[in-house]
Amino acid sequence: xxxxxxxxPEAQVARTAPGARVEVRNLSRRxxxxxxxxxxxxxxxxxxxxxxxxxxxxxxxxxxxxxxGLDQPSAxxxxxxxxxxxxxxxxxxxxFQEPRLLPWASVSxxxxxGLRNGRDKAAVAQALRAxxxxxxxxxxxxxxxxxxxxxxxLARALVSHPGLLMFDEPLGALDALTRLTMQNLIQQMHxxxxxxxxxxxxxxxxxxxxxxxxxVLGQGRIIHxxxxxxxxxxxxxxxxxxxxxxEILDAIFQG
Amino acid sequence: MSLADFLVETGSRSKRLAGRSIGLPRxxxxxxxxxxxxxxxxxxxxxxxxxxxxxxxxxxxxxxILATASQMLWSGExxxxxxxxxxxxxxxxxxxxxxxxxxxxxNGTSRISETLTDSTLQMVRNIPHLALIPLVxxxxxxxxxxxLFLVALGVFFPIYLNTLHGIRNVDGQLIEMGRAYGMTPRxxxxxxxxxxxxxxxxxxxxxxxxIMWLTLIVAETLSASSGLGYMAMKAREFMVxxxxxxxxxxxxxxxxxxxxxxxxxxxRALKWxxxxxxx
Numbered sequence: 001x002x003x004x005x006x007x008x009p010e011a012q013v014a015r016t017a018p019g020a021r022v023e024v025r026n027l028s029r030r031x032x033x034x035x036x037x038x039x040x041x042x043x044x045x046x047x048x049x050x051x052x053x054x055x056x057x058x059x060x061x062x063x064x065x066x067x068x069g070l071d072q073p074s075a076x077x078x079x080x081x082x083x084x085x086x087x088x089x090x091x092x093x094x095x096f097q098e099p100r101l102l103p104w105a106s107v108s109x110x111x112x113x114g115l116r117n118g119r120d121k122a123a124v125a126q127a128l129r130a131x132x133x134x135x136x137x138x139x140x141x142x143x144x145x146x147x148x149x150x151x152x153x154l155a156r157a158l159v160s161h162p163g164l165l166m167f168d169e170p171l172g173a174l175d176a177l178t179r180l181t182m183q184n185l186i187q188q189m190h191x192x193x194x195x196x197x198x199x200x201x202x203x204x205x206x207x208x209x210x211x212x213x214x215x216v217l218g219q220g221r222i223i224h225x226x227x228x229x230x231x232x233x234x235x236x237x238x239x240x241x242x243x244x245x246x247e248i249l250d251a252i253f254q255g
Numbered sequence: 256m257s258l259a260d261f262l263v264e265t266g267s268r269s270k271r272l273a274g275r276s277i278g279l280p281r282x283x284x285x286x287x288x289x290x291x292x293x294x295x296x297x298x299x300x301x302x303x304x305x306x307x308x309x310x311x312x313x314x315x316x317x318x319x320i321l322a323t324a325s326q327m328l329w330s331g332e333x334x335x336x337x338x339x340x341x342x343x344x345x346x347x348x349x350x351x352x353x354x355x356x357x358x359x360x361x362n363g364t365s366r367i368s369e370t371l372t373d374s375t376l377q378m379v380r381n382i383p384h385l386a387l388i389p390l391v392x393x394x395x396x397x398x399x400x401x402x403l404f405l406v407a408l409g410v411f412f413p414i415y416l417n418t419l420h421g422i423r424n425v426d427g428q429l430i431e432m433g434r435a436y437g438m439t440p441r442x443x444x445x446x447x448x449x450x451x452x453x454x455x456x457x458x459x460x461x462x463x464x465x466i467m468w469l470t471l472i473v474a475e476t477l478s479a480s481s482g483l484g485y486m487a488m489k490a491r492e493f494m495v496x497x498x499x500x501x502x503x504x505x506x507x508x509x510x511x512x513x514x515x516x517x518x519x520x521x522x523r524a525l526k527w528x529x530x531x532x533x534x
Contacts, residue, residue, distance in 0.1 A: 070435055089437060100432040104450040104527040113436055113446075142529045156436075 019047035019196035020081045020091060020163030022067065027076035029062055029220075036062045038220040040076070046163075049190055049197045051207035054217035054252060060200045063217065064168050067198065068094045080164055090116055090160035097169040099149035101141040107152050108137040114159040127155040131185065147178035151185070158189060165190075167199040171206065183210060204252070208245045216248060218255030224248065315497040320504070323497045332486075337505070340482040343399070344471050347406025352463055355411040356456070359418025364448070376415065384408045385473055397478040402471065409470040410463040417459025421452030454528065457521045464513045472506060 022044040029037040036059045044050050052060045065071040067078055069085040069092070080088040093114065101110045111127050112118045128134050131151040141149055150170060157165055167186070171179045187210055190197050201207050207214045208228060216224035226244050297317050303309045304316035311319065327333040358376070362369040384405060395401035425448050433443045475484025483502050490498035525531050 068435060070431065094435050096428070096432065098428060100428050102429065102447065102450070104453075104525075105446075113433075113438075116437070140527045142527065 018163070018194045019045075020088070021046050022164060022196060022198070023077075023079045023082075024063075024067065025077045025079075027063075027066065027078065028074045029059075029066060029071070030074045036220055037066065037073075040221060042215070042222065044196055044198060046196055047194050048213065049199070049211045051199045051201060051211040051214045052217055053201060053204055053207050053214060053248065054255070056202065058217045058255075059220045060217050061168060064094075064166055064198065064200045068092060068166050070094075088164070090114070091163045092166070093157040093160065093162040093164070094166045094168065095150075095153055095157050095170040097172050099141070099146075099153040101149055101152055101156075103141055105141075106137065107133065107139050107141065107144070110141065110152055111155045111159050114156040116160070123159050124155075127159040128152075130158065130189065131155045145178075147174055147182065150174060150178075150182060154182075154185065154189070158193065161193065162195055164196045164198070167197065167201075169201055170199075172202075179206075186210065204245050204248050208241050208248070214244075214248055216251045216255065218252070223255040224251035312496070315500060320497045320501050324501055327498075327501075336481060336483050336486045340471060340475065340484070341509075343402045343475075343482065344406065344467050347403050347471065348410050348463065348467050350403065351407030351410035352414045352460070354407070355414035355459075355463075356418050359415045359456075360422065363419045363422025363452070364444070376412075380412050380416075384470065388474070388477060392478055397480065401478060402474045402482075405474050406467055406470045409466040413462035413466060414456070414459040417455045417462070418452060421455025421459075422448055424455070425451035454525055457517065457525070461514060461517050464517060465510070468506060468510050468513070 022042070024040060024042040027037055027040045027042075028035065040063070052063060054060050062071065066073050067080075067085060069088070078085050080092055085092060101107075102113070105113075108121075108124050108128070111124045112120075114127075115123060125134070125137070128137055131154055133148060133151055133155065136144065136148065136152075141152065144152065153170070170186075171182050174182060183206060186197075189195075190210075197210075199207065199210060204214075208226075212228055214226045214228065215222055216226075224247075226248055228241075228244060300309075300314075301317050304311060304314065304319075324333065358372065362373055387405065387408070391401045391404055395404065429447050429451065430443060433447050438446065471482075472484045475482040476488050477484075479485040483505060487499050487502035490496075490502070522531050
């Protein structure tokens with residue numbers, strides 16, 4: 001998929017800040033007596049793409065909800081660019097497993113939900129162009145396919161030019177082919193817009209294909225980290241990536 | 256082409272044309288179809304009267320009723336009664352529906368408000384509102400207050416219950432999305448909660464309209480000095496059968512009119528829903 005026309009206009013370069021820095025310090029989250037996250041530390045560099053993987057119930061979704069401010073920690077701190085996550089406003093955006101579009105709003109109006117004033121038509125058009133849905137602005141969400149809806153959700157997340165974009169299994173409900181297309185789209189967006197990305201997924205191959213770093217979570221702690229350095233563009237399914245994938249899967253099953 | 260052929264033909268055509276605009280002549284034929292049965296009944300009724308199968312003293316013919324209607328229309332009597340009834344119906348709907356909607360919103364969005372009022376409302380709901388007629392006559396006499404009170408009470412419950420139900424069933428994931436995207440409580444309500452509850456509110460409105468006519472006619476029949484119900488009662492006393500039947504037919508027409516208006520409103524307001532697409 002070609003996304004060559006997602007060039008950020010000159011005037012916007014200044015306010016399109018690069019990726020945000022995320023600091024997680026001694027983070028804990030308990031639900032009653034159940035420790036879901038215990039004493040977790042994590043730093044995500046500006047512009048870095050980090051994936052969080054692990055068995056279901058390992059706390060990866062909770063961690064994402066804590067960082068995005070949808071849930072409050074029992075102890076510890078989370079800062080985005082040095083500020084508490086709640087104050088990050090439209091610098092921080094989240095994409096859910098479901099598109100969560102407003103069924104009663106047109107595609108354009110749904111994208112505009114991501115804007116503070118909601119009236120910047122040019123920004124909405126640009127975001128729709130970026131996800132190749134320029135001609136669908138006046139459609140209702142019900143008229144789109146599952147993959148198209150998730151692309152609208154991506155446009156909504158990107159329209160405010162966030163410094164931190166978080167993905168909570170955003171491709172889990174899509175068919176295999178649409179998934180690959182969406183992965184490429186997210187990768188290209190990340191390279192062009194330079195935001196920091198945190199992806200929660202249970203698909204290790206997806207994590208390895210997209211990220212600079214993969215974190216394995218087990219019982220609320222980081223039990224393994226894999227750095228992925230791409231010297232030259234490596235294709236999907238290359239032996240190097242396959243080896244890393246095997247190593248991560250090992251860590252998950254031992255943890 | 257027989258009627259059966261016509262139906263099959265229409266069915267297959269509309270399937271083929273689904274999603275595209277349907278040709279105008281075909282649209283007209285389909286639009287007229289719902290009126291086929293009422294028109295057929297009127298024709299059979301007229302024939303039964305004209306051939307003497309049914310005596311005019313038992314059931315006057317449609318043509319006779321039409322003549323009475325036009326006579327009453329010219330004298331202005333019919334319009335006066337119609338206007339009085341319509342005004343009562345609308346006032347009752349506005350008062351009862353308005354309070355029902357506001358309480359539904361309050362109880363759907365505030366736990367305290369619901370705990371405070373819901374069990375009381377459930378108790379009141381279980382009293383058939385027409386059972387209050389003797390009390391209402393003692394309180395209000397046969398004045399306008401009595402009719403307004405009864406209609407408002409009757410309309411209140413379906414609108415209250417369906418507004419509450421609609422707000423309760425708004426997709427929690429959408430609300431979470433709205434919060435994550437920095438919507439204020441006001442924006443959350445106007446952009447997510449209210450549109451999400453709207454289909455259910457419309458169901459309440461349509462139920463409410465039915466109850467509105469029912470209540471009004473019962474109230475006017477029992478205690479009034481004007482309105483359609485009064486017109487029918489007076490005609491009964493003077494044994495004017497065609498006026499009695501005319502008022503019954505008018506109820507049917509008015510009920511259908513109110514329902515069609517709501518449907519049109521619904522289609523407009525819910526055009527985003529796949530249930531209303533391409534219709």
